[in-house]
Amino acid sequence: MEYKVEAHRIMSISLGKIYNSRVQRGGIKLHKNLLVSLVLRSARQVYLSDYYSGACLNAQSEREGNEWDITDSEREKFPPSATECDRVESTEETQPNEQPEKEREYRENDDEVKSDQVDCTSTLQEQNQNSSLDSVAKVSSETPPESITEPKESPSDSAVAERDSTPEANGESHQPPKTHVCSNRKRSAEESESGDSPQKRTKVASSNAKEDEEAEEMDTSNVSNLITIFGSSFSGLLSKESAKPEAEAEDSGQICCDQMLKNLNPWSTAIVAF
Amino acid sequence: MMAGVGGGNDFQWCFSQVKGAIDEDVAEADIISTVEFNCSGELLATGDKGGRVVIFQREQESKNRLLSRGEYNVYSTFQSHEPEFDYLKSLEIEEKINKIRWLPQQNAAHFLLSANDKTIKLWKISERDKRAEGYNLKDEDGRLRDQFRITTLRVPVLMPMDLMVEASPRRIFANAHTYHINSISVNSDYETYLSADDLRINLWHLEITDRSFNIVDIKPANMEELTEVITAAECHPHQCNVFVYSSSKGTIRLCDTRAAALCDRHSKFFEEPEDPSSRSFFSEIISSISDVKFSHSGRYMMTRDYLSVKVWDLNMENRPVETYQVHEYLRSKLCSLYENDCIFDKFECCWNGSDSAIMTGSYNNFFRMFDRNTRRDITLEASRENSKPRAMLKPRKVCTGGKRKKDEISVDSLDFNKKILHTAWHPKENVIAVAATNNLYIFQDKIN
Numbered sequence: 212m213e214y215k216v217e218a219h220r221i222m223s224i225s226l227g228k229i230y231n232s233r234v235q236r237g238g239i240k241l242h243k244n245l246l247v248s249l250v251l252r253s254a255r256q257v258y259l260s261d262y263y264s265g266a267c268l269n270a271q272s273e274r275e276g277n278e279w280d281i282t283d284s285e286r287e288k289f290p291p292s293a294t295e296c297d298r299v300e301s302t303e304e305t306q307p308n309e310q311p312e313k314e315r316e317y318r319e320n321d322d323e324v325k326s327d328q329v330d331c332t333s334t335l336q337e338q339n340q341n342s343s344l345d346s347v348a349k350v351s352s353e354t355p356p357e358s359i360t361e362p363k364e365s366p367s368d369s370a371v372a373e374r375d376s377t378p379e380a381n382g383e384s385h386q387p388p389k390t391h392v393c394s395n396r397k398r399s400a401e402e403s404e405s406g407d408s409p410q411k412r413t414k415v416a417s418s419n420a421k422e423d424e425e426a427e428e429m430d431t432s433n434v435s436n437l438i439t440i441f442g443s444s445f446s447g448l449l450s451k452e453s454a455k456p457e458a459e460a461e462d463s464g465q466i467c468c469d470q471m472l473k474n475l476n477p478w479s480t481a482i483v484a485f
Numbered sequence: 486m487m488a489g490v491g492g493g494n495d496f497q498w499c500f501s502q503v504k505g506a507i508d509e510d511v512a513e514a515d516i517i518s519t520v521e522f523n524c525s526g527e528l529l530a531t532g533d534k535g536g537r538v539v540i541f542q543r544e545q546e547s548k549n550r551l552l553s554r555g556e557y558n559v560y561s562t563f564q565s566h567e568p569e570f571d572y573l574k575s576l577e578i579e580e581k582i583n584k585i586r587w588l589p590q591q592n593a594a595h596f597l598l599s600a601n602d603k604t605i606k607l608w609k610i611s612e613r614d615k616r617a618e619g620y621n622l623k624d625e626d627g628r629l630r631d632q633f634r635i636t637t638l639r640v641p642v643l644m645p646m647d648l649m650v651e652a653s654p655r656r657i658f659a660n661a662h663t664y665h666i667n668s669i670s671v672n673s674d675y676e677t678y679l680s681a682d683d684l685r686i687n688l689w690h691l692e693i694t695d696r697s698f699n700i701v702d703i704k705p706a707n708m709e710e711l712t713e714v715i716t717a718a719e720c721h722p723h724q725c726n727v728f729v730y731s732s733s734k735g736t737i738r739l740c741d742t743r744a745a746a747l748c749d750r751h752s753k754f755f756e757e758p759e760d761p762s763s764r765s766f767f768s769e770i771i772s773s774i775s776d777v778k779f780s781h782s783g784r785y786m787m788t789r790d791y792l793s794v795k796v797w798d799l800n801m802e803n804r805p806v807e808t809y810q811v812h813e814y815l816r817s818k819l820c821s822l823y824e825n826d827c828i829f830d831k832f833e834c835c836w837n838g839s840d841s842a843i844m845t846g847s848y849n850n851f852f853r854m855f856d857r858n859t860r861r862d863i864t865l866e867a868s869r870e871n872s873k874p875r876a877m878l879k880p881r882k883v884c885t886g887g888k889r890k891k892d893e894i895s896v897d898s899l900d901f902n903k904k905i906l907h908t909a910w911h912p913k914e915n916v917i918a919v920a921a922t923n924n925l926y927i928f929q930d931k932i933n
C-alpha cells in the first residue's frame with residue numbers, strides 16, 4: 212500500500228515538473244523532461260504492478276457481474292469507427308454508476324481533444340465505481356503486452372496481497388473489461404486517421420519519450436484522469452463511497468483537466484517544432 | 486591532507502582569495518555558471534547567468550612574498566551574450582554562459598570561446614599599453630588640425646599609456662543548434678572545435694561561421710521514441726580525429742571522424758552494467774552523466790554522474806577502472822532531491838595537471854578531491870568563515886548515521902542550495918578555482 216502512495220506521489224510531482232517546465236525561462240529543457248518522464252513511467256509501472264497483484268483476489272463482488280454485462284454490450288456497440296461517441300453515449304444510461312455528470316464532463320473534455328479513441332475509452336471507464344482506478348488501469352493499457360497478459364496471469368497468482376483493500380476489490384472486476392479496452396483501442400488507433408495529433412498531445416502530457424509503439428496509444432483521457440486524481444488529493448483514490456467526494460473531486464479535476472488540456476496543445480506544437 | 490602532484494609530498498590546501506559579493510541575497514545573474522583556466526594557467530575565466538565573462542590574471546610572483554604565489558586580479562570584464570527571443574518558437578533564449586573554452590595562445594592576444602544555449606562566440610582579448618602621439622593631421626584630443634597651420638612634418642611616436650584590456654567578438658557561430666548547447670571543445674588541431682546540444686554535435690572551423698558539419702545526430706525520426714540525449718562532449722587532447730560524448734543513460738561513445746562523415750556509429754562504447762540491487766525510481770536519473778573529461782595524457786577519461794566519479798581506460802569499454810563515491814549518503818535521499826530538483830544538478834569534474842588527482846563538487850559548498858595513487862580522498866569547504874589569507878582548510882566530514890562526532894555535519898543539516906557545480910584546476914600547479922554560487926574561491930597548496 213505504501214508503494215502505491217509513494218508511486219502516486221512521485222507521479223504527481225513528475226507531472227507538476229513537466230507542467231512547470233513550460234513556463235520556465237529558456238524554453239523546455241529536453242534532458243530534464245526526458246528524465247522526469249522516465250521517473251513518471253517507473254512510478255506508474257510500480258503502481259500498476261502493485262495494483263494487478265492485488266486486484267485478482269476478490270472474486271465475490273456483485274459489481275463485477277454487472278460490469279461484465281455492460282462491458283459486453285459496450286463491446287458489441289464499439290466498432291472501430293469514427294462514430295463511436297454516439298453509441299457509447301447511448302449505453303451510458305444502462306450503467307448503474309453514480310456519476311453521469313462526470314461522464315458528461317469527460318466527454319466535453321474529450322470533445323476538446325477531438326479524439327475518437329478518447330471518447331470511447333473514457334466513457335468505458337466511467338462505468339466503473341472508482342474513477343481513480345479506472346485511470347490507473349487506463350494508463351496501464353498503454354504499456355505493451357504486459358498489461359494485457361497480466362490480468363490473465365493474475366488469477367494464477369495466489370498473492371496474499373491486500374484482500375481487505377477496497378480499491379483492489381473494485382479493481383479486479385475491471386480487469387477483463389480493460390483487456391478488451393486495450394485491444395479495441397489498439398485497433399481503433401491503427402484505423403483512426405487522426406491518430407497522430409492526439410497521441411502526441413497525450414504523450415507529451417504524461418511522458419516526453421516512449422520506447423514502444425503501444426505506448427503511443429495513451430491518450431488525453433489518461434492524463435485527464437491522472438490530473439483528476441491529483442487534483443482531488445487522493446480522495447478519489449481511496450474512497451469507496453462515491454457521490455459526494457467524487458463530485459468534489461470532479462470539480463477540481465475538471466479544472467485541472469482543462470488547464471492541462473489547454474497546455475497540451477502548445478506543448479505538442481513545441482515538440483513538433485523540435 | 487593528501488599526497489600531491491609529482492611525488493609523495495603532503496599538500497595542504499589553503500585559502501588564497503575569494504571573488505564576488507558577500508551579500509546574502511544573491512542576484513541570479515551573478516551566479517557563476519562556468520570556470521576555466523587557460524592553457525598556461527595565467528588567466529582564469531568565469532561566466533555567469535547574466536551572460537558576463539570575467540577574466541582574472543595572475544600577477545607576477547613577487548620576490549617579497551615567497552610563501553604565496555601570485556594572486557588573481559580582474560583583467561577584463563565584458564558582456565558576452567544577451568538574452569534573446571526566438572520569435573518563431575516563442576521561446577526566450579537565456580544569456581547564461583554554459584561553457585568557456587580557451588584557445589591555445591598563438592600571439593600576444595588571448596582567444597576564448599563562450600557559449601550560451603544557442604550561440605557560440607569567439608572573443609579576442611588584447612592589451613593596449615601604448616598609443617601613438619604626435620599625429621600630423623589631428624591634435625592630441627582628436628580634433629582635426631587646420632591644414633594651413635601645418636608647417637612641419639613629424640613622425641608619431643609610441644608612448645606608454647595605462648594598460649587597457651579590450652575584448653572584441655571576432656566570430657559569432659549562430660543558428661546551428663535547435664536544442665540547448667551543453668558542451669564546446671577545442672580540437673587539438675587548433676583549427677576546429679565541436680559544439681554539442683541535446684541531440685546533435687557539430688564540428689566548426691574557427692574561421693568559418695556560416696556553416697558547420699553535423700557529425701552526430703541522435704534525434705529519432707519520431708520524437709516519441711526518444712530515450713536518451715547527449716549530455717557532454719569533448720575532443721581528445723592529442724588525436725584530432727577522436728572525440729567522445731556521454732549520454733543521459735550513463736554511456737559514453739568514442740567516435741572517430743575518419744570512419745565516416747556522420748559519426749552515428751561509435752568506435753567504442755563505454756558502459757558499466759547496472760547493479761540491479763540498487764535499482765529505484767531514480768536509477769536512470771542518477772546514472773545520467775553530467776560531465777566527461779579526458780585526462781591530460783589522453784589515456785583516460787573521467788565521467789561524473791550524480792553520486793560518483795568514474796575513471797575509464799580508453800582501452801577498456803566494459804567498466805571503469807576507478808570509481809569514487811562523491812556523496813553516497815544521498816542515495817537514501819533521492820526522493821527528496823527529486824522533489825527539490827537537486828537531483829538534476831549537473832556537477833562537473835576536473836583533473837589536476839599530472840592526472841594524479843581529480844576534483845568535483847558537492848552540496849553545502851563542499852568539494853571533494855581524490856588521489857588516484859593513494860586512493861585517499863578529502864572533503865573541503867568553500868566558505869567565508871575559512872577565508873583568512875593563507876588559512877589552512879580543514880577536512881570536513883559528513884556523518885552518515887549513528888552518533889555524530891564533533892566537527893561532523895549530519896546529512897540533514899546539509900544546505901542543498903549551496904552547491905559547487907564548477908571547479909577548475911590549474912594546468913601546471915596546485916591552484917584550484919571553486920565556484921560557490923556567486924563567489925569564486927581560489928585555493929593554493931601551502932609550500933612547505
